[in-house]
Amino acid sequence: MSYADFHRRSITDRDAFWAEQATLIDWHRPFTQVCDYSNPPFAKWFVGGQTNLCHNAVDRHVATRGAQNALIWVSTEVDKEVVYSFAELHAEVQRTAAMLLELGVKAGDRVLIYMPMIPEAVFAMLACTRIGALHSVVFGGFASVSLASRIDDAEPTVIVSADAGSRGGKVVAYKPLLDEAIRLAKHKPAKVLLVDRGLSPMERVAGRDVDYAPLRDRHMAAQVPCTWVESTHPSYTLYTSGTTGKPKGVQRDTGGYAVALAASMKHIFLGAPGETYFSTSDIGWVVGHSYIVYGPLIAGMATILYEGLPIRPDAGIWWSLVEKYKVTSMFSAPTAVRVLKKQDPAYLQKYDLSSLKALFLAGEPLDEPTAKWIAEAIGRPIVDNYWQTETGWPILTICNGVEPAPSKFGSPGKPVYGYDVKLIDENTGQELTGANQKGVVAIEGPLPPGCMQTVWRDDARFVNTYWKSIPGRLVYSTFDWGIRDEDGYFFILGRTDDVINVAGHRLGTREIEESISSHPAVAEVAVVGVADPLKGQVAMAFAVLKDPSKAATPADALKLEGEIMKTVDEQLGAVARPARVRFVTVLPKTRSGKLLRRAIQAVCEGRDPGDLTTIEDPSALQQVKDLIAQR
Numbered sequence: 001m002s003y004a005d006f007h008r009r010s011i012t013d014r015d016a017f018w019a020e021q022a023t024l025i026d027w028h029r030p031f032t033q034v035c036d037y038s039n040p041p042f043a044k045w046f047v048g049g050q051t052n053l054c055h056n057a058v059d060r061h062v063a064t065r066g067a068q069n070a071l072i073w074v075s076t077e078v079d080k081e082v083v084y085s086f087a088e089l090h091a092e093v094q095r096t097a098a099m100l101l102e103l104g105v106k107a108g109d110r111v112l113i114y115m116p117m118i119p120e121a122v123f124a125m126l127a128c129t130r131i132g133a134l135h136s137v138v139f140g141g142f143a144s145v146s147l148a149s150r151i152d153d154a155e156p157t158v159i160v161s162a163d164a165g166s167r168g169g170k171v172v173a174y175k176p177l178l179d180e181a182i183r184l185a186k187h188k189p190a191k192v193l194l195v196d197r198g199l200s201p202m203e204r205v206a207g208r209d210v211d212y213a214p215l216r217d218r219h220m221a222a223q224v225p226c227t228w229v230e231s232t233h234p235s236y237t238l239y240t241s242g243t244t245g246k247p248k249g250v251q252r253d254t255g256g257y258a259v260a261l262a263a264s265m266k267h268i269f270l271g272a273p274g275e276t277y278f279s280t281s282d283i284g285w286v287v288g289h290s291y292i293v294y295g296p297l298i299a300g301m302a303t304i305l306y307e308g309l310p311i312r313p314d315a316g317i318w319w320s321l322v323e324k325y326k327v328t329s330m331f332s333a334p335t336a337v338r339v340l341k342k343q344d345p346a347y348l349q350k351y352d353l354s355s356l357k358a359l360f361l362a363g364e365p366l367d368e369p370t371a372k373w374i375a376e377a378i379g380r381p382i383v384d385n386y387w388q389t390e391t392g393w394p395i396l397t398i399c400n401g402v403e404p405a406p407s408k409f410g411s412p413g414k415p416v417y418g419y420d421v422k423l424i425d426e427n428t429g430q431e432l433t434g435a436n437q438k439g440v441v442a443i444e445g446p447l448p449p450g451c452m453q454t455v456w457r458d459d460a461r462f463v464n465t466y467w468k469s470i471p472g473r474l475v476y477s478t479f480d481w482g483i484r485d486e487d488g489y490f491f492i493l494g495r496t497d498d499v500i501n502v503a504g505h506r507l508g509t510r511e512i513e514e515s516i517s518s519h520p521a522v523a524e525v526a527v528v529g530v531a532d533p534l535k536g537q538v539a540m541a542f543a544v545l546k547d548p549s550k551a552a553t554p555a556d557a558l559k560l561e562g563e564i565m566k567t568v569d570e571q572l573g574a575v576a577r578p579a580r581v582r583f584v585t586v587l588p589k590t591r592s593g594k595l596l597r598r599a600i601q602a603v604c605e606g607r608d609p610g611d612l613t614t615i616e617d618p619s620a621l622q623q624v625k626d627l628i629a630q631r
C-alpha cells in the first residue's frame with residue numbers, strides 16, 4: 001500500500017485502521033469500541049479493553065525470547081556494563097513491584113521517580129505500570145524547587161530515588177536535593193525508596209527512608225502478576241520541557257499508548273523483535289519513556305540505557321556501542337549532534353555502523369548543516385521526526401516502514417498516519433490548504449492513540465490551552481509555526497511566539513537562525529524578536545562562535561557582526577537583518593537541550609524571564625543580561 005493511501009485510510013477509516021494496529025499488542029479482554037469521541041476534545045481509545053503496559057513490554061516476550069537481551073545498561077560514569085535478558089528483567093520488575101506493594105503502593109497511586117540513568121529506574125517504571133500505579137519521572141538533577149512543585153502536583157505515595165547521579169565524572173548528590181524538595185513540598189510521601197550506589201553518603205530519615213538492596217533481598221523470588229487495567233487507565237504523568245513557560249503535566253493512557261508505540265516501532269523506527277534500539281535521551285523526557293523503555297521492549301527489542309556524555313571517554317563512545325551491540329535503530333537529538341560536531345568525525349568513523357538502518361533525530365529543528373554533517377560522519381540514513389511530549393510519538397516524519405521515501409533537508413517529513421494535520425491562519429482562524437502558506441501546525445480531533453488524555457488533574461487547562469474551534473471542528477494547536485510545500489512536506493519555522501513582526505513582515509526566528517548559521521564562523525545562534533518603537537519588533541541575534549577568539553576585540557566583533565548581517569541580507573533580505581548580532585560562549589537552554597528564546601527575549605525587553613526551573617546553565621542567561629546592560 002502506498003503511504004498516501006495508508007495515511008488516508010487512518011483518517012477516513014479510522015476505527016478499522018486502529019483495530020488492525022491494536023493486534024500488535026496483547027489484550028487481556030478485547031475492546032468493544034475503537035474510539036469514543038462523544039465528548040470532544042477528550043478521546044477514549046479501545047474502550048472496554050483491558051491490558052497492561054508491563055505485560056506487553058516484558059511478560060509476553062519471556063516464553064519466546066526469555067534469554068535474549070532486553071535491557072543493556074552502559075555507564076561510562078561508573079564504568080559498568082550490565083545486560084538483562086527478558087527473563088532477568090521479568091524477575092527484577094517483579095521484585096521491584098513487590099517492594100512497591102510492601103511500601104503501600106496501590107493501583108491508581110502515583111510513584112515519583114527521581115533517578116539517574118540506572119536499571120533500577122527502568123525497573124521502577126515497569127513495576128508501576130505492572131501494578132496499575134502511575135509513574136511520574138522527574139529528570140534527575142532537577143533542583144529542589146522544580147522537584148517540590150512536581151511532588152505537590154503528583155502527590156506520590158512513594159518516591160524512588162538514589163544517592164547520586166554522575167555527569168562527566170562528577171558526582172551529583174540527589175539525596176540532599178530530594179530531602180530539601182520534600183521539606184518544601186506540601187505533600188509528604190509515605191516512603192522514600194533509595195538505591196545506594198555508593199557514590200555519595202546519605203542520611204536516612206527514620207520511618208520514611210527505605211534502602212533498596214535489603215528490601216530487594218527479601219523479594220528475590222517475588223511473583224507479582226500484572227494488574228489488568230482498562231485501556232483508558234492512566235499509565236503515567238510527565239512534564240513538558242518548559243521551553244515556552246510553566247511545564248504542563250501530560251497524562252497518558254495505557255492501551256492507546258501501547259498500540260501507538262507498537263505501531264510506530266514497525267512503521268517509523270524500522271524495529272523488529274530480537275534487534276537492538278539505542279535512544280540517547282534520558283528517562284526524564286518523553287523520548288526516554290517512549291523510545292528507551294516502552295517502545296523497544298513492546299516490540300521485543302533490546303534497548304540500551306546509557307549513563308554518560310556523548311564525548312567521554314571520547315566522541316566514539318556511542319558509535320562503539322552501535323558496533324558492539326549491533327544497534328539497528330538509533331534515536332538522538334540535534335543538540336547532541338551539535339556537541340559531536342565540535343569533534344573530529346574520525347571518532348565516529350572508527351566503528352562498523354553497518355547494522356544501523358537509520359539515525360532518528362527529534363526535539364528541535366534539524367538544520368541543514370547539522371543534518372549533512374552527521375549523515376556524512378556516519379554514512380547512514382538520517383530521519384528527522386517532529387513531535388511533542390503531549391503526543392508521545394511522532395506527528396511528522398517519513399514512515400519508511402510503510403513505504404520508503406526520500407527526506408528533504410530541513411523538513412521532518414509528512415503527517416504520520418493517525419494525525420490529521422492542518423495549517424491554520426493565525427489571523428483568520430481558517431485552514432490554509434494551498435502550498436507554501438505559513439500557518440500554525442494543528443491536528444484535527446480526535447488525537448490518535450497514545451497522545452495525552454488531558455492535563456493531569458486539570459481538564460480545563462487541557463481544553464483551554466490546546467484546543468481551538470475552526471468552523472465546524474476542533475483542532476489541537478501545537479504552537480509551532482510551519483509551512484507545507486507542493487509535495488506535502490512540512491517545514492517547522494519555529495514556535496508561534498517566536499514569530500517576529502518587523503514593520504509588518506512576519507518572520508520565523510528559525511529562518512533567520514538558519515541564515516546566520518550558514519556563516520562559517522558560527523556554531524550556534526538564537527534569534528529573538530525585541531519590541532521596537534519604530535518597527536514594532538526587531539530581530540536580535542546571540543551567536544556562539546566555533547572559535548571565540550574571532551570576536552576577541554570589540555573591533556573584531558563589529559567586523560564579524562557586519563559580515564553576518566550581510567549574509568542575512570543576501571539570503572533573506574534586509575528586512576530580516578538582525579538589529580544586533582552579539583557573541584556569547586553558551587546559549588541558555590533547557591536541560592532537554594532546547595533554546596530558551598522566551599527567556600532571552602524577556603531579558604532583552606527588561607522583563608522578568610519567568611519560570612526557569614528547567615534551565616541547564618543559569619550563567620548562560622547572565623551573559624545575555626550583561627550584554628544588554630552594556631548597550
Ligand code: ATP
Pocket residue numbers: 240241242243244245246247248361362363364365366384385386387388389390412478479480492494495592594
Ligand atoms: P513547553 O511545551 O513546556 O514549552 P517544549 O515544547 O520544548 O516545552 P517538548 O514537548 O519537549 O516541550 O518539545 C516539543 C517541541 O519541540 C515541539 O513543539 C517543537 O517546537 C520542538 N520540536 C520537536 N521536534 C522537532 C523537530 N523535529 N523539528 C522542529 N521542532 C521540533
Ligand code: MG
Pocket residue numbers: 240244388
Ligand atoms: Mg510545547
